[in-house]
Amino acid sequence: MFTLKLIFKNAFRHKLRTSLTIFGIAVAVLAFGLLRTVISAWYAGAEASSAIRLVTRNSISLVFSLPLSYEEKIRHVPGVKFVTRDNWFGGIYIDEKHFFPNFAVDPKNYLPMVPEFVIPDDQKTAFIRDRKAALAGRKIVEKYHWKIGDTITLKGTIFPGNWEFVLRAIYHGRDKSTDETFFLFHWDYLNEALKKTAPARADQVGFYFITVTNPNLAAEVSQTIDKMFRNSLAETLTETEKAFELGFVSMSEAIIVAIRLVSYVVIIIIMAVMANTMAMTARERFGEYAVLKTLGFGGTHLAVMIFGESLIIAVIGCTAGIAATFPVAKKFAEIMSPAFPVFNVAPSTVYMDIAAGLVVGLVAAVVPTWRAIHIRIADGLRRIG
Amino acid sequence: MEVGERPIVEIHNLNKSYRRGTQTVPVLHDLSFDIQEGEFLALMGPSGSGKSTLLNLIAGIDKADSGTIKVGGVDITALAEGELARWRSNNVGFIFQFYNLIPVLTAFGNVELPLLLTGLSRAERREHVELALAIVGLADRMDHYPGQLSGGQQQRVAIARAVITDPAILVADEPTGDLDRVSAKEILELMERLNTESGKTIIMVTHDPRAAEKAHIIKHLDKGVLNVHTETHF
Numbered sequence: 001m002f003t004l005k006l007i008f009k010n011a012f013r014h015k016l017r018t019s020l021t022i023f024g025i026a027v028a029v030l031a032f033g034l035l036r037t038v039i040s041a042w043y044a045g046a047e048a049s050s051a052i053r054l055v056t057r058n059s060i061s062l063v064f065s066l067p068l069s070y071e072e073k074i075r076h077v078p079g080v081k082f083v084t085r086d087n088w089f090g091g092i093y094i095d096e097k098h099f100f101p102n103f104a105v106d107p108k109n110y111l112p113m114v115p116e117f118v119i120p121d122d123q124k125t126a127f128i129r130d131r132k133a134a135l136a137g138r139k140i141v142e143k144y145h146w147k148i149g150d151t152i153t154l155k156g157t158i159f160p161g162n163w164e165f166v167l168r169a170i171y172h173g174r175d176k177s178t179d180e181t182f183f184l185f186h187w188d189y190l191n192e193a194l195k196k197t198a199p200a201r202a203d204q205v206g207f208y209f210i211t212v213t214n215p216n217l218a219a220e221v222s223q224t225i226d227k228m229f230r231n232s233l234a235e236t237l238t239e240t241e242k243a244f245e246l247g248f249v250s251m252s253e254a255i256i257v258a259i260r261l262v263s264y265v266v267i268i269i270i271m272a273v274m275a276n277t278m279a280m281t282a283r284e285r286f287g288e289y290a291v292l293k294t295l296g297f298g299g300t301h302l303a304v305m306i307f308g309e310s311l312i313i314a315v316i317g318c319t320a321g322i323a324a325t326f327p328v329a330k331k332f333a334e335i336m337s338p339a340f341p342v343f344n345v346a347p348s349t350v351y352m353d354i355a356a357g358l359v360v361g362l363v364a365a366v367v368p369t370w371r372a373i374h375i376r377i378a379d380g381l382r383r384i385g
Numbered sequence: 386m387e388v389g390e391r392p393i394v395e396i397h398n399l400n401k402s403y404r405r406g407t408q409t410v411p412v413l414h415d416l417s418f419d420i421q422e423g424e425f426l427a428l429m430g431p432s433g434s435g436k437s438t439l440l441n442l443i444a445g446i447d448k449a450d451s452g453t454i455k456v457g458g459v460d461i462t463a464l465a466e467g468e469l470a471r472w473r474s475n476n477v478g479f480i481f482q483f484y485n486l487i488p489v490l491t492a493f494g495n496v497e498l499p500l501l502l503t504g505l506s507r508a509e510r511r512e513h514v515e516l517a518l519a520i521v522g523l524a525d526r527m528d529h530y531p532g533q534l535s536g537g538q539q540q541r542v543a544i545a546r547a548v549i550t551d552p553a554i555l556v557a558d559e560p561t562g563d564l565d566r567v568s569a570k571e572i573l574e575l576m577e578r579l580n581t582e583s584g585k586t587i588i589m590v591t592h593d594p595r596a597a598e599k600a601h602i603i604k605h606l607d608k609g610v611l612n613v614h615t616e617t618h619f
C-alpha cells in the first residue's frame with residue numbers, strides 16, 4: 001500500500017543517520033546475543049544432564065570423599081541401574097592454560113550411563129580392556145592432534161606425579177549441548193598407584209555417579225541412599241546431576257547476574273539511540289505530518305507511518321545483528337573453548353534478540369507518534385513557513 | 386461561470402485569539418461576512434493582521450474561540466476533529482506558499498495522496514491523477530520528485546493535489562509568495578481558470594497587488610477587523 005512505500009522511503013531519507021542507527025542496533029543485538037550465549041553456555045552442563053542421573057557426594061563438602069564400600073550398597077538400592085565411582089583428578093596437560101576436565105571412572109559402569117558420548121564399538125572395548133586407557137572428547141583430541149594409541153601425560157595436582165595414559169577411544173557428542181572436552185580414565189589405575197605411593201588415600205571415592213531406571217524414582221532413590229548412610233562416618237548428599245551442576249554454577253552466580261544485567265543495559269542504550277533518531281526524524285517532519293493531517297489523514301495513518309519507519313530500522317538492524325551473531329559466536333567459541341566447552345547460539349537467544357529489536361522499534365516510536373498526533377495543524381504548517 | 390447568489394461561506398461573530406505565555410493576543414475580533422459560491426476572493430492586509438488565521442478557520446484546520454463558520458450549510462465549528470478531517474478531505478483544497486509537497490513522493494505520488502482516503506481503485510486513482518496533472522500542464526513530469534521541479538512546477542503539482550478530490554473550495558495562502566514573476570503569473574492564470582472554468586470558489590491570501598488583481602473581490606484585513614471597503618474587479 002501507499003504507507004509501505006512511503007515508510008520505506010522515509011526510513012532511508014537520511015541515509016547516513018539511518019545507516020548509523022542500523023549499525024548501532026546490529027552491534028547491540030550482536031553484543032546482547034553473545035552475552036546471552038555466554039549465560040547459556042554457563043548453564044549448558046546442567047541443561048545437558050539427564051533427569052535419570054544422580055550424584056552422591058559427601059554431605060559436608062565435595063572436598064571430602066566417600067568410602068569405596070558404599071558402591072555395592074548403593075548398587076543394591078531398588079531403582080538403581082548403574083553406579084560408578086568417580087574422582088575429579090585435576091590433572092594438568094602442558095600447563096594450567098590448557099584446561100580440560102579429567103575424571104577417574106569405572107568404564108564398564110560409566111559408559112552405559114552416558115549415551116550422549118558416541119564411541120565406536122571397537123574403541124569402547126579397547127578402552128575398557130586396557131587399565132592405562134583413556135577416553136577423550138573430540139574437541140580436545142582435535143586441539144592437541146592426538147591419535148588413538150598416543151601416550152598422554154598429565155601432571156597430577158591432587159594426586160602428585162606424572163601420570164601416563166594411552167588414548168584408546170574418542171567420543172563425539174550426540175547433541176550440540178554435549179561437552180566434548182572430557183578426559184576419562186580407569187579409576188582402578190589411579191587407585192592401584194595410590195595403594196603403593198599413598199595408601200591412606202586409596203579406596204576413596206570423590207562421588208558416585210548413579211543412573212536410576214526411571215526419572216520418577218530419582219527423589220525416592222536419593223532419599224534411600226542418604227538415609228542408608230545417616231549416622232555413619234561419611235554421610236551422603238544425593239541430588240540430581242542437574243542440581244549438582246547448578247551447584248557448581250551458582251558459585252559464580254554473581255558474575256552471571258552481572259552479565260545478564262549488562263545484556264539488558266546494552267538494549268536500553270540502543271533504545272535511547274533509536275529513540276533519539278526517531279525524535280530527530282519526527283521533529284523534521286512535523287510540517288509534513290501537518291500537511292497530511294490537512295489533507296484528511298488521521299492519527300492512525302501517522303502512527304502507522306512512524307511506527308512502521310521505526311520498526312523497519314529496528315528489524316533491519318536486528319536481522320543484521322542476528323546474522324552476525326553466528327559467525328562471531330563461532331570465533332568466540334574457538335577462543336573461549338576451555339572456559340565454555342559448549343558455546344552455541346540457542347534458538348531462545350535468537351527469540352530474545354527479535355523481541356529486543358521489536359521492543360526497541362516500538363518504544364522509539366511512542367513519543368514521536370504522540371507528538372505528531374497532538375500537534376495542531378496550524379502550528380505544524382507554521383514550522384514550514 | 387457566474388458568481389452565484391448563494392453564500393458558500395457564512396461567518397458570524399468570529400473571534401480568535403492566541404495565548405502567548407500569560408498574555409492573550411487577540412487576532413480576529415467579531416468578524417462577520419459571507420463569501421458567495423464561485424467567488425474569487427483575495428484577502429489582503431499587513432503581515433500579522435490575521436489573514437492566515439482567518440483562512441485556516443474557514444478551511445477547518447484551526448478552531449475559533451467563538452462564532453460560527455458555515456461552509457456549504459455545514460457549521461464546521463461544531464464538528465469533532467475526526468469529522469472535520471473527513472469534511473476537509475471532501476470539501477477543501479489547500480495551496481500553500483511553500484507548496485508543502487512530500488519530498489520522497491513523485492509528483493504522481495503527491496497528487497495521489499488525497500485519493501488514498503477514498504475508495505477508488507488503483508486504476509481509477511491513476512486516471513484521476515493523470516488528468517489532474519494534465520490540467521496543470523505537468524503530464525510529462527509525473528515521475529519527477531519535488532526536488533527535480535522548479536518552484537512554479539511544484540506549485541502546480543500542489544494545485545493538482547488540491548483539486549484532485551474535486552472540492553468546492555480552494556484556499557491558498559500566499560500561493561505566489563515564493564515564486565518569480567513569470568511563474569507567479571502562470572499560477573494565477575491557472576487559479577483563474579479553475580475559478581471560471583471549473584467553478585471553484587477560491588479564497589486567496591496575498592499581499593501581492595498583482596495577484597489580487599486576478600480576484601473579483603479584495604477584502605482588507607487590518608488589526609483583526611475586516612476593512613469595510615472591498616474592491617471589486619470583473
Ligand SMILES: Nc1ncnc2c1ncn2[C@@H]1O[C@H](COP(=O)(O)OP(=O)(O)O)[C@@H](O)[C@H]1O
Nearest residue numbers: 403404405412431432433434435436437438439
Ligand atoms: N500559534 C500561534 N501562537 C501565537 N500567536 C500566533 C499563532 N499564530 C499566529 N499568531 C499571531 O497571530 C497574529 C496573526 O497571524 P497570521 O494569521 O499568521 O497573520 P498573517 O497571515 O496576516 O501574517 C500574529 O500576530 C501572529 O504572531
Ligand SMILES: [Mg+2]
Nearest residue numbers: 436437438558
Ligand atoms: Mg500568513
